Amino acid sequence: MTHSEAELSPAQPRKSFVRTLELDLRLLGMIGAFAILCIGFDLVTGGRFLTPRNIFNLTIQTVSVAIMATGMVFVIVTRHIDLSVGALLATCSAVMAMTQTEILPNMLGLGLGHPLIPWVTIAFGILVGTLIGAFHGWLVGYLTIPAFIVTLGGLLVWRNVGWYLTSGKTIGPLDPTFMQFGGINGTLGAGWSWIVGLLALAAALYGLWTSRKNKIRHGFSVKPLWAEGVLAALISAAIIGFVAILNAYEVPAARLKRDFEAQGLTLPEGYTEAYGIPISVLLLIFIAAAMTMLARRTRLGRYIFATGGNPDAAELSGINTRLLTVKIFALMGALCAISAVVASARLTNHSNDIGTLDELRVIAAAVIGGTALSGGFGTIYGAILGALIMQSLQSGMAMVGVDAPLQNIVVGAVLVLAVLIDIVYRKRTGVA
């Protein structure tokens, strides 16, 4: 045990177990709140909330907002805001819809169903999103227009650029491969889900082990072995449990029958197939891992948090904070484009109102997840958990049969309450 912990422990003796595990108290609190929420809804709905099917649906409904929320963490950490993410999503979605149904097949003559179409489309969409985001960042960083204004303008501009590009029409159906990113139309199946789960498990355990080895190499104190063991067991249980639940959701027999008949086969007696991990959820997990890596283990991430904590100090340390702002908004734009892939693929078409009000959901997810608007604090996993909590609230209330206006009233109140709890927590623990 290091001295700093020794100094703290007398004040908080009850937390010693959690302290030994070096778990994040805020994360535990959020998981606790989420668990209470889920169990509560499950009781009220008579066991319909925590079924594999509903959990599957919850995860795929959360992905689009959660992907953008990871980027919003960086934006808010550096004391900016992005009000344009929903509109940017709409523009990217419109661009990609036009690219895959009009430009590539007809104007460039690839023809519908060409195998290159989805990939070129996605690459082009991400490019457009990145450029628009970088433009926002340039306006904020170099021309010093407040981000609130730039992105408020952006909200109006990009929502309607999307409209203009498609003449307001709904565009679909989209490319079949493209639609696999939407959720139910693209899942790994049971076998691959287990393989991915085991790979994730191996990566997590390897990460724990190397981190411990590094600490020992530098002669730092490490947690006792039993604590590492408990932590490893918790992580393993979470990963295996998650895969098992998604694998427990089976493809309905009627749909299997249709799929088999489409291939000229008949459905064998007793044949079942599980959905497994949706590709969109896998995408979110990759993005979450990459963004966490970026936040914690790269210079860019370090500079983002330093700038959020003290912009002057960052500048005096030689950090180019203006260029940093461009990078942050460009990243936000790229994530909006990826979210646009998921959102339009889930709906199987591009519609004019796609992503409406997403900016508020994304900001709320980041803030519920503990990102401080005063800058300097925020975590990727927090934002994703925030998105999940928001989505669970919304669909849980819909399931219970709460009136639509009441649903939004509750979500709004929860947002304010979450921030209040966060402020109280920070005051108590003395973190900023």
Next chain:
Amino acid sequence: MTGTEQSKRGTPLVEMRDICISFGGVHAVDHVSVDLYPGEVVGLLGHNGAGKSTLIKILSGAYRMDSGEIRINGEKAEIHNPRDARRYNIETIYQTLALADNLDASSNLFLGRELVTPFGLVDDDAMEAETRKIMGRLNPNFKKFNEPVSALSGGQRQSVAIARAVYFDARILIMDEPTAALGPHETQMVAELIEQLKAQGIGIFLISHDIHDVMKLCDRASVMKNGQLVGTVDVDKVTDDDLLGMIILGKHPGAQAEA
């Protein structure tokens, strides 16, 4: 240039010549020239708003001068931002300390110059190990390596800022009110550190408005008033009252110190 160079030999480490900067018509620094030799401590004295911090922020790259010239080791130096200054081995301890409160000591110490692994990732463990080493030298009581610096006391924060300036082989060190937030014991530690650094041939600009600090720690003192240089004197040739007269009245102590 005021004529106190009779004891100095060779090229000055830093020469700031005829520096001007104004903000919205106010001449914050008005044709000021100062210099600094290796192994020397030059005090910059003056009231609040006399322009000492502004002058020094030009050297550290935080501000750009309107006109004038900076020479490092006799060669003209282009300092447009803090990165340029760091390239000339100019390190600064700011009065505000310039720490990111949400980050821990080692992240602050290496901010902008992180140690990285072969994959280009930030190597926190290596940085913490280095931080432990240097803090063991500077402030052996320092233990809070894994907490954000907002959780540290004034003296501990100060030692992080000092460690950052000292760690990267500074040749020119700027200290802006380094003892303002410190207790007597820590002030003594800073004084000893300054002696140590001097012995290593580092040149130090010490900004202060405490005359006793300057009398004790500095070899020469440059006094500013209303953005202009009142004069530069050898500290051992003047009295407290002479310096006070320079600060308050802008009066040069006369021919005997002028030499």
